Amino acid sequence: MNQDIVKRLGPLPSKSKLIIFGGGYSGQKIASVGRQLGVKVLCSRRTKGSAGADFIFNADNELSNEIFEGATHVLSCIPPLLSGEDPVLSKVKTKLLNSKTLKWVGYLSTTGVYGDKKGGWVNETTCPNPQQERSIRRFSCENEWLDTKLPIQILRLPGIYGPRRSVFESLLKGTTKMIDKPGQVFSRIHVDDIAGAVLFLINLYSQGKNPSVVNISDDLPTNNLEVINFAANLAKKSLPKTIPFEIAQKTMSPMALSFWQENRKVENKLLCKKLGYSLIYPNFKSGLKNCFSKLKMN
Numbered sequence: 001m002n003q004d005i006v007k008r009l010g011p012l013p014s015k016s017k018l019i020i021f022g023g024g025y026s027g028q029k030i031a032s033v034g035r036q037l038g039v040k041v042l043c044s045r046r047t048k049g050s051a052g053a054d055f056i057f058n059a060d061n062e063l064s065n066e067i068f069e070g071a072t073h074v075l076s077c078i079p080p081l082l083s084g085e086d087p088v089l090s091k092v093k094t095k096l097l098n099s100k101t102l103k104w105v106g107y108l109s110t111t112g113v114y115g116d117k118k119g120g121w122v123n124e125t126t127c128p129n130p131q132q133e134r135s136i137r138r139f140s141c142e143n144e145w146l147d148t149k150l151p152i153q154i155l156r157l158p159g160i161y162g163p164r165r166s167v168f169e170s171l172l173k174g175t176t177k178m179i180d181k182p183g184q185v186f187s188r189i190h191v192d193d194i195a196g197a198v199l200f201l202i203n204l205y206s207q208g209k210n211p212s213v214v215n216i217s218d219d220l221p222t223n224n225l226e227v228i229n230f231a232a233n234l235a236k237k238s239l240p241k242t243i244p245f246e247i248a249q250k251t252m253s254p255m256a257l258s259f260w261q262e263n264r265k266v267e268n269k270l271l272c273k274k275l276g277y278s279l280i281y282p283n284f285k286s287g288l289k290n291c292f293s294k295l296k297m298n
């Protein structure tokens, strides 16, 4: 099931143990690929009984030292709290700092920290200029992680998609909105490439190739209408009329609106050219074909 990802990756050092804080959509995928590579992986969720919960991590519980015993790698996939605090650092920073076995710590962040670039490109050397409250909180958490001086790598992600989380879900429900904002593009990344890139970067880190910030995005920032039209053609679904952004924005949630207020293209040259990761889904077309094939299987 993860063969396309696994074949891009070298073996991780034997006896690797990866702790994933936040085993949600990306976390579970990374865990599943990690396990296929022979890594011992433990994934957190907030609620007992949740699928894939190897341990519970929430505001109320204390973590046992046993979880950290022999941990070589730690990844946080948990967003900042509304207060701005990083939930992982707040609770386990001392344990991480005291570890004698940790070789790599990853933090999944967002490309929202770059702010609006009016459709221009951003890369890891672009000075972050977060404008949304949540991106300001995110940038502050990035800095908190960097300040720990742990062997930390900040991984900035644009819109995540993949099976069960793509334009097909709204297309099949008939809730697709064709919002037309000429010149607006979004960058994106397929969840399989998040898993592939994270495990690829873990391996490179041990070889001394260890940039502190890496963007993980595909090759082709694209206008949303192009993406929806492509998906509708694959699924043979008809589409509603387009709505000019100026009209659509009047009924948008503040969260949805905030995404449309920023326009940037996220460059991946560091990951894909300098470090040599080969994307499984370099653009939305190949990625959506994968999502569609998974839909047909269900």
Ligand SMILES: NC(=O)c1ccc[n+]([C@@H]2O[C@H](COP(=O)([O-])OP(=O)(O)OC[C@H]3O[C@@H](n4cnc5c(N)ncnc54)[C@H](OP(=O)(O)O)[C@@H]3O)[C@@H](O)[C@H]2O)c1
Residues within 6 Å of the ligand: 021, 022, 023, 024, 025, 026, 027, 044, 045, 046, 047, 050, 057, 058, 059, 077, 078, 079, 081, 087, 108, 109, 110, 111, 157, 158, 159, 160, 161
């Ligand atoms: N979705 C996107 O398009 C996007 C884009 C860029 C960056 N990101 C960021 O990338 C990371 C991974 O994204 P994702 O979509 O894979 O995440 P996701 O599916 O929403 O999973 C988030 C995980 O964090 C856990 N979590 C959230 N708040 C927590 C808290 N206060 N304490 C403990 N655990 C908490 C959740 O616990 P439960 O499993 O119990 O729910 C879940 O396991 C997140 O930080 C996200 O903000 C997302």
